[in-house]
Amino acid sequence: ETGVTQSPTHLIKTRGQQVTLRCSSQSGHNTVSWYQQALGQGPQFIFQYYREEENGRGNFPPRFSGLQFPNYSSELNVNALELDDSALYLCASSKTSGSYNEQFFGPGTRLTVL
Amino acid sequence: TQLLEQSPQFLSIQEGENLTVYCNSSSVFSSLQWYRQEPGEGPVLLVTVVTGGEVKKLKRLTFQFGDARKDSSLHITAAQPGDTGLYLCAGETGGTSYGKLTFGQGTILTVHP
Numbered sequence: 001e002t003g004v005t006q007s008p009t010h011l012i013k014t015r016g017q018q019v020t021l022r023c024s025s026q027s028g029h030n031t032v033s034w035y036q037q038a039l040g041q042g043p044q045f046i047f048q049y050y051r052e053e054e055n056g057r058g059n060f061p062p063r064f065s066g067l068q069f070p071n072y073s074s075e076l077n078v079n080a081l082e083l084d085d086s087a088l089y090l091c092a093s094s095k096t097s098g099s100y101n102e103q104f105f106g107p108g109t110r111l112t113v114l
Numbered sequence: 115t116q117l118l119e120q121s122p123q124f125l126s127i128q129e130g131e132n133l134t135v136y137c138n139s140s141s142v143f144s145s146l147q148w149y150r151q152e153p154g155e156g157p158v159l160l161v162t163v164v165t166g167g168e169v170k171k172l173k174r175l176t177f178q179f180g181d182a183r184k185d186s187s188l189h190i191t192a193a194q195p196g197d198t199g200l201y202l203c204a205g206e207t208g209g210t211s212y213g214k215l216t217f218g219q220g221t222i223l224t225v226h227p
Contacts (some may be wrong), residue, residue, distance in 0.1 A: 002158070031213060042120075042202050042217030043157070056214050072176055090156050094213065100145035100164055101213040105156035 002026060004106035010026060012079050012112045019066050021076045021109045031055070032074040033103060034066060038087040049074055056060045067112030078111075117141075118205055120218030127193055128226050135221045136187045137203035144208030145184045147215065151200040160188075181198055193225045 003026035025032050031050045033053050036044035045058035049068035063079040072093070078085060088110050092103035127133055134212070145164045149157035161170050163179035164187060170177045173185045174197075176189040188201055200222050204215040 002156075004156075006156075033213060035213070035215075037215075040219075042204075042219045043215075045214050045216070048213050056168075059213065065164075092156075092215075099207070100162065102147065102159060102162050103150075103213075103215060104159060107154075107156045110154075 001104050002093075002104040002106065004055070004091060006089075006091050006106040006109050008109060009107070010110045010112075012114065014114050015083060016083055017079060017081050017113075018077065018079045019111060021078075021089050021091075021111070023074045023076070023106060025072045025091075025093030026104055028067070029093040029094060029104075030072055031093065031101070032062055032068055032072065033092045033094070034076045035090040035092065036060075036085075037090055037108070039087070044089055047074070061090075081113045086111060116220035117201055120203055120221055122221060124214055124222050124224075126224045130192050131225075133190050133193055133223070135203075135223075136185070136204075137187065137218050138185045139205060140147065140184065141205070141207060142183050143205035144183070145148055146179055146183075146190070146203060146205045147205065148186070148188055150201040151202060151220075159204055169186055170184075190223075194221075195225045197227050198223055198225050 005024045033048040037043040047057040066097040088108045093104045094103045148160045151157040166181045168179045174191045204217045
C-alpha cells in the first residue's frame with residue numbers, strides 16, 4: 001500500500017472524446033509523474049509535475065495535458081482520444097530531494113477507447 | 115533516447131530454482147529502481163541502487179548495480195510461487211531528466227509449485 005490513489009479504476013470512452021484521470025499523492029510527497037503502460041510493455045513517461053508546474057515531458061503529443069493542485073494531487077487530461085490511447089495510466093508520487101527520486105505508484109486507471 | 119533492455123522477457127521455472135534477470139543499457143544512470151507488478155495493479159518498488167558496484171539484498175532477492183552504472187541484475191534464490199509477477203527495471207539519468215524513469219519492457223516470471 002503506497003498511499004497513492006487513482007480514480008476511476010476503469011473507464012471506457014469512444015474515439016474523439018476527452019478524458020480526465022485523477023491522482024492523489026502520498027502524504028509528504030510534492031511531485032507527481034504520469035506514465036502510460038500498454039499491454040505487455042513497461043510504463044512510458046508522459047510528464048511530471050512539481051509545485052504545480054510541468055517539470056519534464058516525455059514523447060507524448062500536446063493533447064496529453066495535466067495539472068497539479070496546491071495539495072499536490074494531480075489530473076491527466078487527454079483530448080481527442082485515439083484507439084492507441086487504450087492503456088493502463090499510472091500515477092507515481094515522490095518527494096523531490098537529494099540526488100535521486102524514488103517513485104511510488106498508484107494502482108492505475110485502465111482506459112479503453114472504442 | 116535512453117533504452118533499457120531487459121532479459122529474459124519470459125521465465126517459467128519450478129519452485130526452489132534460482133533465476134537472474136538482467137537490465138542493460140548504453141546510458142549511465144544516476145539511480146536504478148526495480149519494481150514488481152501484478153496484473154491490474156501498479157508497480158511496487160522493491161529497491162533503489164545508486165552507487166556503481168552496489169549490492170542490495172531483500173530476503174531471497176539480490177540486486178546489483180554495474181560498476182559503470184549502465185546495467186543491473188536481480189537474482190532470486192529458491193523461487194516461490196508468490197514471486198510470480200512482472201519484474202521491471204527503471205533508470206533515472208538525472209540532470210534535466212531528473213525524476214523521469216525509463217523502464218525496461220519487463221520480465222514475466224512464473225514459478226510453478
